[in-house]
Amino acid sequence: MANAAVKPMRSDAVRTRRLLVNAASEAFAEHGIEVSVSEIAERAGIGKGTVFRHFPTKEDLLAAIVTDNMYFLVATGDELAEAQDPAHALCAFMSAAIELQIKDLAFCQVAHGVARDHPEVRKAQEKLDAVVEALTDRARRHGVIRQDITGQDITLLMSGIYQTGSPLQATQPHLWQRYLRLAFDGMQAAEAPALPGPPPHTETTATPL
The missing domain is CATH 1.10.10.60 (Homeodomain-like)
Structure with a gap:
């Protein structure tokens, strides 16, 4: 039946x-x-x-929230995939993903922690990984980033950039943009522009992660 x-x-x-x-x-x-x-x-x-x-369960609720965020990034990536400049598209996507991590304290905790193995989170993660790889591949094919950079490299870099700026988030909330530019310039095949924003304040000592 x-x-x-x-x-x-x-x-x-x-x-x-x-x-x-x-x-x-x-x-x-x-x-x-x-x-x-x-x-x-x-x-x-x-x-x-x-x-x-x-x-x-609380895990189901957390999974629903983190998948919403992941699908937001998927939609952002799909839209940027149509942008004329592949380098700008990849950098803009990285910026959007890092901003999401900054605004949502639970995002990384859930995506890589308590609900990482939830089936809905895994499904959303696969879609997000595919979008990141597509943006990265497009940038590679146009010769605007190194040919040996992968989508996984980009995913790890986004997390690393967020973690780098997070100790000074309260006093310099936009410091992460400096490190995104530093990382992205290192990825580019072309000459890099100056770093945006002021450097870290010398009187502030970052705490270890």
């Missing part, structure tokens, strides 16, 4: 789910993944039981 068709969610359930995901996304972005389900429910203005009806 054929399986019964999956019933679509009612419109009010869809609205509640979106309200919940938005509230959780804001809470996790601001405070990291230690935020409790009770705090999220209160922020969303719904009962704790409603949270678990939509997301049986």
Whole structure:
């Protein structure tokens, strides 16, 4: 006997789910993944039981949020793939991904930690990896970056650039742009422009990661 068709969610359930995901996304972005389900429910203005009806575990909720962010980056990459300048497209994508890491404290914690093996996260990661590789391959084919750079190189560089600027995030929130330019100039085949922004303040000592 054929399986019964999956019933679509009612419109009010869809609205509640979106309200919940938005509230959780804001809470996790601001405070990291230690935020409790009770705090999220209160922020969303719904009962704790409603949270678990939509997301049986906290990991499922975290996975829903991080996949939303990943698909945002996938859409960004797909749009940039149509840009005339492949070097600008790759750099703009790296910038968007690093900014997301800065604005969302939970993104890296979830994507590479507690929900890394969640099937929805793995599916989104595969799509994101493909977009990064496509942008990288296009830049390689046009001779604007080194021929031995891979999409995985770019993915690791984006994380490294975020980590490099993060110790001074509170006092110099745009310092990461300096290191993105430094890294990207090192990748380019053409002569590089000057680094943007001021250097780190000499009176500030960075803490180890």
